Amino acid sequence: DTAVSQTPKxxxxxxGNDKSIKCEQNLGHDTMYWYKQDSKKFLKIMxxxxxxxxxxxxxxxxxxxxxxxxxxxxxxxxxxxxLGDSAVYFCASxxxxxxxxxxFGQGTRLTVV
Amino acid sequence: xxTVTQSQPEMSVQEAETVTLSCTYDTSESDYYLFxxxxxxxxxxxxxxxxxxxxxxxxxxxxxxxxxQKAAKSFSLKISDSQLxxxxxxFCAYRTSFAGGTSYGKLTFGQGTILTVHP
Numbered sequence: 271d272t273a274v275s276q277t278p279k280x281x282x283x284x285x286g287n288d289k290s291i292k293c294e295q296n297l298g299h300d301t302m303y304w305y306k307q308d309s310k311k312f313l314k315i316m317x318x319x320x321x322x323x324x325x326x327x328x329x330x331x332x333x334x335x336x337x338x339x340x341x342x343x344x345x346x347x348x349x350x351x352x353l354g355d356s357a358v359y360f361c362a363s364x365x366x367x368x369x370x371x372x373x374f375g376q377g378t379r380l381t382v383v
Numbered sequence: 384x385x386t387v388t389q390s391q392p393e394m395s396v397q398e399a400e401t402v403t404l405s406c407t408y409d410t411s412e413s414d415y416y417l418f419x420x421x422x423x424x425x426x427x428x429x430x431x432x433x434x435x436x437x438x439x440x441x442x443x444x445x446x447x448x449x450x451x452q453k454a455a456k457s458f459s460l461k462i463s464d465s466q467l468x469x470x471x472x473x474f475c476a477y478r479t480s481f482a483g484g485t486s487y488g489k490l491t492f493g494q495g496t497i498l499t500v501h502p
Contacts, residue, residue, distance in 0.1 A: 301488050311422075311472060313492040326489055360428065364488060369435070371418070372490060374428035 273297050276361050276375040283351055284383055291346045291378045293361030299373075300366050301325075302344035304336060307358040307377070316359075319344055320366060351382045385410045385477050389493035396465045397501050403450075404460045404496050406475030414480040417451065417458045418490070423471040431473070434458065436480070462498075470500040 274295045283289050295302065303326075304316040318326035319338040333349045344361060361375040386409045396402035408417070419431040434442045434451050441449050446466075450459045462469055475493040479486050 303488065303490075305490075311495050313474065313490075313495075315489050315491075318488055320488070325487060358426065362428075362490075366488070369416070370488075371430050371433060372488070373430075377426045377428075379426075 274361055274363055274373050274375040276359075276378050278378060279376060280379050280381075282381045282383065285351055285353060287351050288347070288349045289351060289380070290348070291359055291361075291380070293344045293346070293375055295342055295361075295363040295373070295375075297363060297373060298365075299363040299370075300341050301364050301370075302338065302341075303362040303364075303372065304344065304346050305360040305362060305374075307360060309357070313360070317344075317346075348380075351380075353382050356380055356382045385412075385415075385479070385491050387475055387477050387491050387493040389473075389475055389496050391496045392494070393497045393499070395499040395501060396462070398465055398467060400465055401461060401463045402465055402498065404462075404473050404475075404498065406458045406460070406493055408456050408458065408475070408477050408493075410456070410477065412479060412481070416478040416480060417449075418476040418478065419447070419449070419460045420474045420476060420492075421469075421471045422474065422495075423468075428474075432460065465500050467500050467502060470498055472497050 301320045303318045317336045322338045358377045362372040364370040364372045415436045417434045421429045446463045476490045
């Protein structure tokens, strides 16, 4: 009964490929996020969705396209992968209450070769 | 824009001893939330403790407590009776309490502090 689950946990792919990471939460939350953790372990938000509506889009290249088919799911599609995209991508969710903490998935380690 | 700074890249502590991790932040807001997250080698992000800026009382969760100094914009984490399982990377994070706008819900993280616990 994992709260926030991401698939896959590991992804190794060649430059130029297109890949997707899926995220699902069973907490009944209405807000979901994608964060990127780079090689220096720095965490930065990429996107957030509230009730399937895009709220935050933080200067992320157009090659990254999030999609939220419903409140419980937020997927991340990446086109034309580059070496610099190698990182750990975390999905998270929370309620829209300002007091709500964010719950994180276990992360997806993406390696572009 | 808010910024969060953790000036200690690495810290170490002996088992059963106490250690304090530092965090400072910059904001023009008067109401917000501060968090400490733990990231063990398993990579999972685990919430350790949360502080609401409008509360003067420092938050406490078992062996974990914070020293929240709002005027100084400082938010340190104290771990008492350190255990081997406390070894991890610790992140300080800021979240606005403003219910709306493009920063809503966004966590701004510090650079992280690697904590080593020696037996």
